[in-house]
Amino acid sequence: MEPQATSSGFLWAAAALLPGGWASDVRIEWRDGRIARVEADAQARGGEERVGVLLPGMPNLHSHAFQRGMAGLTEYRGPAADNFWSWRSLMYRFVGRMTPEDLEAVTTWAFVEMLEAGFTRVGEFHYVHHDPTGRPYADPAELTARVIAAAERTGIALTLLPVFYAQGGFGGAPANEGQKRFLHDVPRFARLLEASRRLVGKLPDALLGIAPHSLRAVTPGQLTELLPLAASGPVHMHAAEQTGEVEQCLAWSGARPVQWLLDHAPVDARWCLVHSTHLDDSEVARLARSGAVAGLCPITEANLGDGIFPATKFLAAGGRFGIGTDSNVSISVGDELRQLEYSQRLRDRARNVVEGAVPSTGRTLFDGALRGGSQALGIEAAQAGIVDGAPADFLSLNEKSPLLAERSGDALLDSFVFAGLRDAVDGVWRAGKKQVTGGRHHLREGTERAWRLTLARLLRE
Ligand code: NGQ
Numbered sequence: 001m002e003p004q005a006t007s008s009g010f011l012w013a014a015a016a017l018l019p020g021g022w023a024s025d026v027r028i029e030w031r032d033g034r035i036a037r038v039e040a041d042a043q044a045r046g047g048e049e050r051v052g053v054l055l056p057g058m059p060n061l062h063s064h065a066f067q068r069g070m071a072g073l074t075e076y077r078g079p080a081a082d083n084f085w086s087w088r089s090l091m092y093r094f095v096g097r098m099t100p101e102d103l104e105a106v107t108t109w110a111f112v113e114m115l116e117a118g119f120t121r122v123g124e125f126h127y128v129h130h131d132p133t134g135r136p137y138a139d140p141a142e143l144t145a146r147v148i149a150a151a152e153r154t155g156i157a158l159t160l161l162p163v164f165y166a167q168g169g170f171g172g173a174p175a176n177e178g179q180k181r182f183l184h185d186v187p188r189f190a191r192l193l194e195a196s197r198r199l200v201g202k203l204p205d206a207l208l209g210i211a212p213h214s215l216r217a218v219t220p221g222q223l224t225e226l227l228p229l230a231a232s233g234p235v236h237m238h239a240a241e242q243t244g245e246v247e248q249c250l251a252w253s254g255a256r257p258v259q260w261l262l263d264h265a266p267v268d269a270r271w272c273l274v275h276s277t278h279l280d281d282s283e284v285a286r287l288a289r290s291g292a293v294a295g296l297c298p299i300t301e302a303n304l305g306d307g308i309f310p311a312t313k314f315l316a317a318g319g320r321f322g323i324g325t326d327s328n329v330s331i332s333v334g335d336e337l338r339q340l341e342y343s344q345r346l347r348d349r350a351r352n353v354v355e356g357a358v359p360s361t362g363r364t365l366f367d368g369a370l371r372g373g374s375q376a377l378g379i380e381a382a383q384a385g386i387v388d389g390a391p392a393d394f395l396s397l398n399e400k401s402p403l404l405a406e407r408s409g410d411a412l413l414d415s416f417v418f419a420g421l422r423d424a425v426d427g428v429w430r431a432g433k434k435q436v437t438g439g440r441h442h443l444r445e446g447t448e449r450a451w452r453l454t455l456a457r458l459l460r461e
């Protein structure tokens with residue numbers, strides 16, 4: 001199964017979710033990978049592909065693709081209490097052994113899985129830069145080029161977020177042994193960013209931002225020096241994921257992480273604060289007002305025992321959010337959205353708590369994550385979704401799925417999110433090329449083989 005050779009084409013959908021809502025009998029035409037015309041109440045013409053239900057591709061605003069390689073391998077009790085920090089030591093050990101070839105194979109496989117799930121753009125928060133001894137590669141962008149190669153091969157749209165990491169903890173604490181592959185000073189990072197810009201320029205639809213890793217890893221002085229390097233691109237930063245981090249930040253500065261950023265950094269609609277799990281009421285209101293996106297990674301946050309994001313309050317305050325697969329312990333659009341809603345239900349002992357313009361929870365979550373995720377990855381609001389001028393990125397739902405029987409409109413999204421469909425996605429188009437057919441990426445076989453060989457080497461030796 002090769003993707004269509006040309007990126008111009010047509011598609012007809014009995015129902016499609018457009019920015020204005022559901023439309024029937026929708027004919028979509030694209031040229032050079034971009035949507036040229038969207039027409040509702042249109043006749044299907046002979047020879048063009050027809051689908052039942054078409055949804056816009058979902059942005060995955062936060063990923064560390066290499067961590068897919070350890071999914072399921074940290075779910076056992078160690079001798080001491082298991083928590084985020086002990087998980088992080090295992091993760092550092094895993095990445096410590098990866099060669100450039102390993103990183104490319106695992107990243108390629110993760111991107112295949114993302115496309116199969118219906119994620120059509122990924123914000124890759126890429127922080128492994130040096131060789132296993134901590135020395136830069138002959139080409140300092142060696143590993144960045146591997147991420148780009150994975151995106152190019154699989155066809156996923158990439159917003160590359162090169163990560164600046166310099167400290168091991170608040171107040172300039174030295175980095176530990178496990179962090180030596182991540183470290184830069186600002187001038188060296190500026191050179192990496194220049195090289196990244198050149199590589200990104202060759203990849204269709206790719207965008208570049210920057211990612212000061214976290215207030216643990218970046219000093220205030222470094223943050224000030226880094227921000228001008230972002231030009232007009234997105235700025236992503238981890239913040240307030242763990243209560244331990246909030247306590248350390250308070251001890252260091254007297255302020256909580258998100259509060260500190262809102263007080264000292266020009267946080268606005270270009271910013272994405274990844275996690276933002278622990279917010280007090282004043283931070284909720286201020287973050288919402290800033291226009292920044294809260295980068296929620298509900299499955300990873302549950303997996304790592306981070307805490308519960310105050311989604312109900314944040315949305316009521318007009319806050320914007322998107323979803324990310326982060327550690328990639330599982331890769332699913334519906335599961336991320338469901339976990340987000342369920343965490344709120346468990347806390348509030350209530351149902352359908354996330355409020356939006358429509359009663360449907362699935363639709364509210366899907367629309368919100370599409371809008372906020374697009375913003376966070378550098379896509380203009382007018383280009384989010386199935387709309388003229390946007391890349392032809394969409395997915396068709398699997399009409400043969402028994403759990404979609406007799407569903408229409410928003411009930412389709414509610415079922416997609418809540419009914420745990422194993423086979424929800426049928427086709428996925430990226431820039432007009434059909435990369436996934438019958439739920440399978442056309443490169444699945446070869447990339448799976450490379451993934452298996454890589455894991456055998458990493459985990460057996
Ligand atoms: C990361 N993961 O960048 O992969 C981090 C761990 C760190 C999460 N925060 C590394 N979930 O925080 O230093």
Ligand code: ZN
Nearest residue numbers: 064125238326
């Ligand atoms: Zn992360």
